[in-house]
Amino acid sequence: MNILINKQNSDFYIGLSLALVSTIFIGSSFIIKKIGLQRLTHRGSLRAGAGGFGYLKEWIWWLGLITMGIGELANFGAYALAPATLVSPLGALSILITSVLASKCLNEKLNILGKLGCILCILGSTIIVIHSPREESISDVASLLERLRSSSFIFYSLVVISLSVLIAFHLGPLYGEQNVVVYLLLCASIGSLTVILCKGLGLALKESIDWPFYVFFVLMCCCLLVQMNYLNKSLDLFNTNIVTPVYYVFFTSFVIIASSIVFNEWHGLKTEDILGNLCGFTIIIIAIFMLNVFKDLDVSMGSLFRQKASKYHGYQNV
Template sequence: MANATWERLFAQTPVKSTTQPPEISDRAYKPAFVLQTYLIGIVIAICGNFLISISLNIQKYTHMRQAQSGSKPYYTSSLWWCGIALMGIGELGNFAAYGFAPASLIAPLGCVSVIASAVISVVFLKETLRASDILGGALAVTGTYLLVTFAPHTVQHITAHLIQMYAVSWQFLVYLGLEIVLFCVLLYLYKRRNIKHVVVLLLLVALLASQTVISVKAVSGMIAESVEGNMQLTFPIFYVMIVVMVASCGFQIKFLNQSMKLFNATEVVPINFVFFTASAILAGIVFYQEFYGLAMLNIFMFLFGCLLSFVGVFLIARNRPKIKTDRPFIDMGQVPGRRCTDKVQPESTNITYGSLTGDAIQLQAKGEQTESSV
């Protein structure tokens, strides 16, 4: 019954685009084929994001355990490497999902990672469950349902000819030109004007992310076509897209790490999710023309689902309390000129001195009297 409903939905959704080359129109518009391929992409993306959330919590647990025991570094732990391996598998799943479903759908499904991570943190790491977590999770799940239901139900067979045609289309060239200008302006503000604001940094990440999404979908789609017997790996555009993918990912990581150093994760995570998702959707619309022929109701409900997911992620991530860890203390011993009886934590630059010598106390008292008289 459910399959019949989905097939009717796909059959009623206009998916054929007049901009698509004739050679890829054989199978792309059969409802049963579209349904199967579309659902495969959704399932792979959800599973990949779930594995990423497990990976992040394993790494968090490893850091907590290392901080409490003060033993070997975290990277010597086999558990930490298991978490890294799970993250690699999850990212590989996301990469593969772009070959089966529209980019404008796969990117917003990243909210699954945020929801799962919050649940795992509460159940296994004993973090506090807040009312905002429950409300945010409910909104994010509702938004995800709307995304899956009203997203463009198109399955394009990504070929080298199609990518070349899209890459020289006027709408993409205009979009790329605007992105380059905005990127240069933001980079000037960040480097020359020393404006280190979270929005500036994450906008740089988002502009790079749009090119990452375009190149990832192109590479993944051409590999999928080659596996099916339609060899695409011999075309130069395939390797051009690999270079764009690697370069944009590398610079994304650079700017994202800088934002994580300067700002709290509770600020970076929700803002980055919103910016990344918006840039991915825009890239799918402009480059792959994924909203071509989509009804206005579908577009409105899709954007409404995105909005609910954004609000849900903000509620889950906002003001999340930090995990307290009891770090071992180190006796500082004698400091020249002062008697130090207190201890400090490792990696801490704030040293609190205990009892001072009599001369030091007198000097401190004289300094306070001088300041009060002034």
């Protein structure tokens, strides 16, 4: 029994470490790919947001894709070893990295409220790590396949696929260029299925490379290609500091729903741990709100002190 508990703890901390590494690479990849897309626009090529694929000839975009690939590999390992309800919320740290790098490399503003939002991202992520489930509810492929055949997951999958088709062929062409939510909603919903397939691929690797492994692998690649295509459209059309947090909120929400249906990872958690997870996620959403809604305000510590000083002198003059 002690050996099993130690193995679970070891897997948890290795998965946690891989999740943190993945946030560094994935957060950096958004900036690198954005630079590649900007270079493409400056040359007058058809933009990705308008349906162009000229970014495939841009080496910087490929560097960003490779960086994201490394991050996703680390993410894959994290999902294979740790609960999805832990790994997904930690993606908020990639937003922190993206925001900081965007202010340095893309000249996108990061004011004092944005910096406070970054701190809250770290705080919320820490709370989630402390209160997240330590044990996996599914330990073999057979159990996972049984869960995937459940009516609740089949219904969820049909809703996601129907929503994706509706956005890709109707809502996207009409509203995709005006509203950042449209394409990111497609990416996030498909991304929740990618997480389930990642978990299945990890379990299949632990057991044996049989037909479930190939099915999970092919389906996961298809989902990733769809995500990449529509994420590129969003990055090309909207500011990086808008795309990454909105995508995070949608993606994490969908993953929590999908994980609760398939893995039931919150089963057995104490009430305080469930509340801790919800509080941590809420803090992260507030942080993301601060990062974006107030990003265009010219607010700094210096301006705050100047306002206080001017009020003080005003009282003196009275």
